[in-house]
Amino acid sequence: MAVIRDIMPAFQLFQPSSIADAQKLLEQHGEDAWVMAGGLDSFDWLKDRIRKPKALVDLSGVEELRGVRTTADGIEIGAMTTLTEVVHHPVVKEKYGLLAQAAELVASPQIRNQGTLGGNVSQDARCWYYRAGWPCYRAGGNICYADTPVGRNREHAILHAERCVAVNPSDSAPALIALDAKFVIRTPKGERVVDAEDYFLGPDIDITQMNILQPGYLLTAIRIPSTWAGARFYFEKVRDRNVWDFPLLNVASAMMLSGDTIQNIRIAVNGAAARPLRLKAVEDSVRGKQRNAATGEMAGKLAVQGAVPLQFNAYKIPLMRNLVKRSISGVQEAAWAS
Numbered sequence: 001m002a003v004i005r006d007i008m009p010a011f012q013l014f015q016p017s018s019i020a021d022a023q024k025l026l027e028q029h030g031e032d033a034w035v036m037a038g039g040l041d042s043f044d045w046l047k048d049r050i051r052k053p054k055a056l057v058d059l060s061g062v063e064e065l066r067g068v069r070t071t072a073d074g075i076e077i078g079a080m081t082t083l084t085e086v087v088h089h090p091v092v093k094e095k096y097g098l099l100a101q102a103a104e105l106v107a108s109p110q111i112r113n114q115g116t117l118g119g120n121v122s123q124d125a126r127c128w129y130y131r132a133g134w135p136c137y138r139a140g141g142n143i144c145y146a147d148t149p150v151g152r153n154r155e156h157a158i159l160h161a162e163r164c165v166a167v168n169p170s171d172s173a174p175a176l177i178a179l180d181a182k183f184v185i186r187t188p189k190g191e192r193v194v195d196a197e198d199y200f201l202g203p204d205i206d207i208t209q210m211n212i213l214q215p216g217y218l219l220t221a222i223r224i225p226s227t228w229a230g231a232r233f234y235f236e237k238v239r240d241r242n243v244w245d246f247p248l249l250n251v252a253s254a255m256m257l258s259g260d261t262i263q264n265i266r267i268a269v270n271g272a273a274a275r276p277l278r279l280k281a282v283e284d285s286v287r288g289k290q291r292n293a294a295t296g297e298m299a300g301k302l303a304v305q306g307a308v309p310l311q312f313n314a315y316k317i318p319l320m321r322n323l324v325k326r327s328i329s330g331v332q333e334a335a336w337a338s
Contacts, residue, residue: 009052017061019220023186027216029055035218036060037080037119040111045124050133065118065220068092074226076184079118079219083172084109086117096224098233098252102175105237107244118219120172121183121199122211125274126246127156127166137163137207146310153310155248158317160273162204165310171237173200173276174252174268179228184221185213193223197268200275210275228254228266234327238319247271249319253327260290267327269303272320279303279324286328296329 011034016022026033034053036042039060045051059065065080068089075091086092086103093100106112106120125131125138127146135141146153147165156165173196181196199211213219232255239245249271256264265283270276282299289295300321307317 008046012055015058030215038115041123074224077222083112095229099175101235102171106171125166126169154312157273158307164203169246174270177268178252178254178266182223186218188216197278202275251323251327293329296325299328300325
């Protein structure tokens with residue numbers, strides 16, 4: 001299918017200076033509005049003419065959406081805070097280093113300087129069939145081109161694939177799930193706060209969306225409670241190239257220890273399914289056990305139960321098994337020490 005590239009469709013550009021103004025514009029234009037944060041995902045869609053909004057709401061001038069703030073029970077990060085700010089913020093580094101590590105592994109320094117935390121968790125699927133405008137299930141069609149005998153599916157899902165096998169591309173999402181973060185959303189009916197894991201949607205719920213944002217909704221902040229501050233963290237991302245690439249798979253874990261015993265743990269992976277997955281069964285299986293290689297081995301095997309590979313991504317099963325194993329047993333745990 002031929003795609004006209006680098007010629008944006010015509011739209012009205014709005015640049016509000018407050019959350020109230022931004023939400024008013026989103027409510028006014030409804031499904032015709034497009035929210036732009038850092039713009040990195042947006043410009044791809046617009047240049048390729050796959051998305052043709054009538055109104056583009058640029059949030060770059062809304063200062064209320066920027067910055068890291070200390071609260072009575074943790075921190076609150078504005079949705080428009082850049083990934084670079086997240087990486088270098090002293091409180092994030094000291095108490096929530098899991099998020100700092102995940103954010104630093106997003107793309108390249110130039111992209112992190114522009115890309116935002118809210119944008120990173122809200123970006124769309126990167127499946128090349130979908131991004132190129134093929135009429136797949138996610139685009140409203142009646143086929144998944146990646147899940148065919150001739151489909152190219154090396155980067156696609158091995159778990160929870162319901163018609164669409166595209167995966168979520170975010171690096172910060174599993175870290176935020178492991179930290180038990182809450183997402184703050186402004187809606188026409190008022191503020192709504194949801195758990196990080198509930199912000200994301202799988203194709204079994206809505207095959208056309210990757211998160212719960214509806215027309216008129218605006219993600220304003222992400223709150224991280226103090227519960228997991230200073231826990232034992234682990235983050236690892238596997239990708240083809242060390243700069244720029246989206247994850248083939250990544251894993252994030254936050255662990256509370258008593259000696260060598262795992263008292264509590266939260267663990268999430270991304271790149272395995274259409275949505276970031278919290279591995280609750282793995283958490284339950286290792287809680288109260290010794291943190292060692294045997295426990296990690298058991299956890300890794302449990303994590304991939306039910307995985308179904310496609311033609312070109314069977315490598316993801318042993319990869320995910322080993323990532324989960326390492327997130328428990330602690331190999332490379334000193335990689336994020338500064």
